[in-house]
Amino acid sequence: MTVFDWVNMITFEKREWDSFTETEQSVFNPFIINRVLSMTKDYIPIVDMAQTYPMPNKKLYDFYKDVIPKKKVWSKYIKSNLKYDDEQINTLAKYFECSTREIKDYLNILAKQDIDVILNEINGYSKKKKKK
Numbered sequence: 001m002t003v004f005d006w007v008n009m010i011t012f013e014k015r016e017w018d019s020f021t022e023t024e025q026s027v028f029n030p031f032i033i034n035r036v037l038s039m040t041k042d043y044i045p046i047v048d049m050a051q052t053y054p055m056p057n058k059k060l061y062d063f064y065k066d067v068i069p070k071k072k073v074w075s076k077y078i079k080s081n082l083k084y085d086d087e088q089i090n091t092l093a094k095y096f097e098c099s100t101r102e103i104k105d106y107l108n109i110l111a112k113q114d115i116d117v118i119l120n121e122i123n124g125y126s127k128k129k130k131k132k
Helices: 003-013 024-025 030-039 041-052 057-067 086-096 100-109 112-123
Strands: none
Touching: 003 030, 003 057, 030 041, 030 057, 041 057, 086 100, 086 112
16 A cells, blocks of 8 residues: 555545554554645644644544545645755755765755855855846
């Protein structure tokens, strides 16, 4: 089962947790399910509430199944599209005193404006505006 199959089970099919095989249950990933469900604007408060109280997978599935209304849902999965070259990533790694792998995670958290300000302060990176 894919994450999108799980979302379909939660939002439309509404099967009981015990009807899934152990293999299917082991694929259930709360982090990814929360992330995909939160792409639907109406479900953000529900996902926020579910994340406030840690629950086992069965309880989380049952919670979503019972709280979310039964209807077909399509959510566009939003991916980060920030691109930085290796030199900029290395500069940020030195600034934050961490690895380049960690910086790539930070890029998804930090606002693009904040990253640009840091790069501009350190090495003078900036996008030069054309004058008319």
